[in-house]
Amino acid sequence: MHASPTLLIHGGAWDMPDDGIAAHEHGIANALAAGYALLERGGSAVDAVEAAVAVMEDDEIFDAGRGSFLTRDGKVQLDALLMDGATLRAGGVACVERLRNPIRAARLVLDESPHVYFVGAGAERFARQHGMALCDNMDLVIPREQERLYKAQAAELAGLGDTTFSGPLASHDTVGAVARDVHGNLAAATSTGGTLNKAPGRVGDSSLIGCGCYADNLSAAVSLTGWGEPIMKLVLGKWAVDRVAAGASPEEAARAAIAYLFDRLGGHGGIILLGPDGRIGLAHNTPRMAWGLQTQDGARLGVTCN
Template identity: 35%
Template sequence: MNTSKCLAAFLCMLLLFSCKQEKQIIEKEKQENKQVNEFALVIHGGAGYQTRASISPELDSLVRKKMEEALQVGHGILKNGGKSLDAVEQTIKVLEDSPLFNAGKGAVFTNEETNELDASIMDGSNLDAGAVAGVTKVRNPISAARMVMENSPHVMLSGEGANQFAQEKGLRIVDPKYFATEKNLERVKKIKERELQKVAFLTKKHPDEKFGTVGCVALDKSGNIAAGTSTGGMTNKKWNRIGDAPIIGAGTYANNKTCGVSSTGHGEYFIRAAVAHDISAKMEYKSVSLDQAAKEVVQKKLVDMKGEGGIIAIDSLGNIQMEFNTKGMYRASIDDEGKVYTGIYKDE
């Protein structure tokens, strides 16, 4: 065989090998980009010190049942072709109306022994967002946040102005006493007593401090992602403190290109780390998966800052993520086939 024939044969083999490699790469990309769920929904009820030793079997059961109830509300909306925004709002309202979580009816007390509530919501299809902070009379702050997004030129309203806006828009207004629960009042009184005794209260030794939120992320059949978060804030908070829950990019973020995220934990760290947006940004600019982005932010970036908490998220393919660095996190999800998962402790 002459030199030209050998070269032609070699080039042919090289071309075949190249085509095979390209085919394998394309097939791998298809597998990686496969739609996992046509629609899906995930929720959290706060991250913190949940352990089997600290939670009674009765409370464990109650929390799981309430989370399943909330999931079914959102799933029903999505299954029937409803919007992710509607699913997020209605799901969170179920959690806000329960005294089991630190949001709405179960909101913790401030140092002044009042309840100040925050919430936010975001539409991943157009990056619209709305939030309220420090509301005291709105039964469902998540609905007020959506009202701000859709019926005002603003993103965030706070305090009495937010209360007034919600009332003018016809949302349900309640006496501030509606949010008061005896358990939460006892919790803040204990913390204040420790303060007087000069005992640190923002430590793992004092789970009564309880910080947390409720949140929901949904993907609908149209491919639109929405995320929302609602909270009573941090027990014993002072000076009208506002955490990450109503802050877009920290407590809540949604973008159809990447994912939707709702955060829970020690809000000061989530604000400084722009946690919700950072997960989305890593996906968009580094082309990493939701799983990798969430782990980088929650298990490394936050931990390096000594920040505690977690996130829930869904990406555009319907992948569900629940990542936290605390002892536990109330969390639950439901896929497009109606399969339900609930978890509280780290080993679930």
């Protein structure tokens, strides 16, 4: 089978400020270029989503890798998942503090372990044993996020509410990618630093199979971004790909998933979907979502408004 390669990525769905749009589009373009170059050379969908997400982890504009939101105690804690739609193999890590690219560690779990999921120090030990260098957590912390945390905690002290998940949808910049390679295989990857001012040890939807990420050649590949707790409760990634398997188009399933998220639990977020036939879907109910798509017809990217 020879299929047309496709790469669809997102850089978060949230209340993105006007002065952040250009930087998000630049980061999306770089990630698309890195991932699609592998697909053009016959690389696997797994390779492509890993490469695209790693580029976004290295870009400080996104809530993934360096530049992520900080926990209540001022640290970066990262989660990531990678899933192969051809085999249903998956690798995930959560609450890692000393890995620059958690999606690379997730790939190692997928390739090198009979297990699916590692957390905390165990995930870091596994990654180091398989050749990944560890960093100091402060290497992942940037002044912009320290200032953002100080403001959030000051607002809490002033009695303006819990800023862990709230604020004007200001804490949802997870990154993700879905791809189809020339063999028709699908893959998905999602990576995040979580929510602003989160409790240490909190894990959101991004690295949980069927919640923020899923891939199956018989249905679709999906990556989500947004407020993780409602997404987890609905197992929304699996909900969406099951709709595609039942006959809905990826666009229909994406819109239905976001509507379900809000109608059932008042949740906010965004979703990208890619079917085995190459059809795509994306939807969000946040003010903006950064996204990019590349096929043999070229690249498209932007920051859509809701």
